[in-house]
Amino acid sequence: MTRFHVTAIVAALSAASLFAQEPTKSGLSLADFEKLHKELQPPDNELWRSIPWHVSIIEAREAASKAKKPIFVWVASGEPLGCG
Amino acid sequence: MAFRATAFNDPKVVELLKKEFICVGIAHNGAGRRKDAEGDFARKLIGKGGTLQGLHVINTKGDLVGYVYDFRPQSVLAMLNKTLKNYEHVEAPPIDFKDKDKRFAMPKDSLVVFTTTKILAGHDPVKAAKGTIQYDMENAWKTSMGREHLWVRKDEVQALLKGELPESLQKRIMRYHLVDNTRGTPTGWTDSEIKKMDLKLKDGRLVGRVHLETKDGKRGYEADLLGFIEVKDGKVTRFDVVAHGEFWGQGAHTPGAPKGRFPLAIAFTLGERSDPLYNLVPDAVRCYADYLR
Numbered sequence: 001m002t003r004f005h006v007t008a009i010v011a012a013l014s015a016a017s018l019f020a021q022e023p024t025k026s027g028l029s030l031a032d033f034e035k036l037h038k039e040l041q042p043p044d045n046e047l048w049r050s051i052p053w054h055v056s057i058i059e060a061r062e063a064a065s066k067a068k069k070p071i072f073v074w075v076a077s078g079e080p081l082g083c084g
Numbered sequence: 085m086a087f088r089a090t091a092f093n094d095p096k097v098v099e100l101l102k103k104e105f106i107c108v109g110i111a112h113n114g115a116g117r118r119k120d121a122e123g124d125f126a127r128k129l130i131g132k133g134g135t136l137q138g139l140h141v142i143n144t145k146g147d148l149v150g151y152v153y154d155f156r157p158q159s160v161l162a163m164l165n166k167t168l169k170n171y172e173h174v175e176a177p178p179i180d181f182k183d184k185d186k187r188f189a190m191p192k193d194s195l196v197v198f199t200t201t202k203i204l205a206g207h208d209p210v211k212a213a214k215g216t217i218q219y220d221m222e223n224a225w226k227t228s229m230g231r232e233h234l235w236v237r238k239d240e241v242q243a244l245l246k247g248e249l250p251e252s253l254q255k256r257i258m259r260y261h262l263v264d265n266t267r268g269t270p271t272g273w274t275d276s277e278i279k280k281m282d283l284k285l286k287d288g289r290l291v292g293r294v295h296l297e298t299k300d301g302k303r304g305y306e307a308d309l310l311g312f313i314e315v316k317d318g319k320v321t322r323f324d325v326v327a328h329g330e331f332w333g334q335g336a337h338t339p340g341a342p343k344g345r346f347p348l349a350i351a352f353t354l355g356e357r358s359d360p361l362y363n364l365v366p367d368a369v370r371c372y373a374d375y376l377r
């Protein structure tokens with residue numbers, strides 16, 4: 001075995017060893033997770049969410065036909081009920 | 085999000101809408117692009133008010149009978165009341181909606197995970213005077229949570245049930261859901277912009293780190309992830325995950341990001357089927373043809 005081969009094998013083993021010693025981890029603690037997950041839940045009392053929105057204009061049309069009511073359509077660039 | 089903080093945050097507007105109207109929300113560049121009955125009907129009204137956006141009232145034939153593009157509750161109330169005063173119901177035949185545009189159809193047996201995004205610091209203080217409509221709009225712009233839905237395909241659900249986190253799902257989360265959507269439709273990431281994607285799911289616990297960055301370095305997100313994906317009796321029972329890290333830059337449609345690097349957190353929570361918005365098509369589906377890849 002040449003010196004080159006020995007060096008290559010040692011380098012490969014070192015790299016593999018380093019990889020094995022670096023498990024996937026997160027910089028977030030369980031306390032961080034719990035705090036952030038709670039903070040990012042939408043409030044229960046959002047007024048706009050109390051409106052019974054339809055997500056399909058055809059389904060809204062059917063409901064309006066049965067109820068004999070006009071259809072209110074909020075149109076936006078991007079899903080108004082979902083994005084932003 | 086400005087309408088949610090202004091007109092739709094007014095009890096009189098909301099009460100009137102709940103009592104007298106059937107309400108729906110659509111994207112002119114979503115429903116308006118569909119090649120099915122939904123798209124055909126949406127195109128009857130899109131642009132009829134004078135702009136592509138705004139608040140419309142139509143009858144069941146699709147005729148526009150009221151329109152306003154104004155965030156002030158009194159303007160919206162005035163339009164609604166005027167429309168009601170003159171409204172006459174018209175009978176229209178049912179519309180066959182069996183053949184839906186497959187690009188916008190939720191895949192069978194898929195799972196819906198709700199996501200919320202928040203900028204935790206970095207915005208300048210609101211400049212407008214308190215108590216004004218400008219204040220409500222600027223405040224909403226700077227403090228609103230971004231919302232989106234993550235679709236998980238049936239085969240990916242099966243993998244989760246076996247304790248695996250498929251690469252296709254990891255990439256969908258990276259590319260379309262680790263974004264700053266707090267000011268509208270965000271720009272996602274390309275495959276080559278994923279610099280690091282190191283996620284592991286073990287014993288129901290998801291941990292990882294990600295680094296996303298555009299080639300020019302002007303937009304990026306470096307974040308840690310931690311969460312819990314639990315299963316029971318052949319069902320995913322929990323999908324609570326948080327990403328937290330530093331974001332920088334802004335997308336093509338989301339100007340107004342804080343300067344420099346700022347803390348951004350994103351939360352994932354299993355969607356409730358009883359939620360009326362459960363079936364909402366993710367905005368990313370509208371924007372990216374390869375969303376479900």
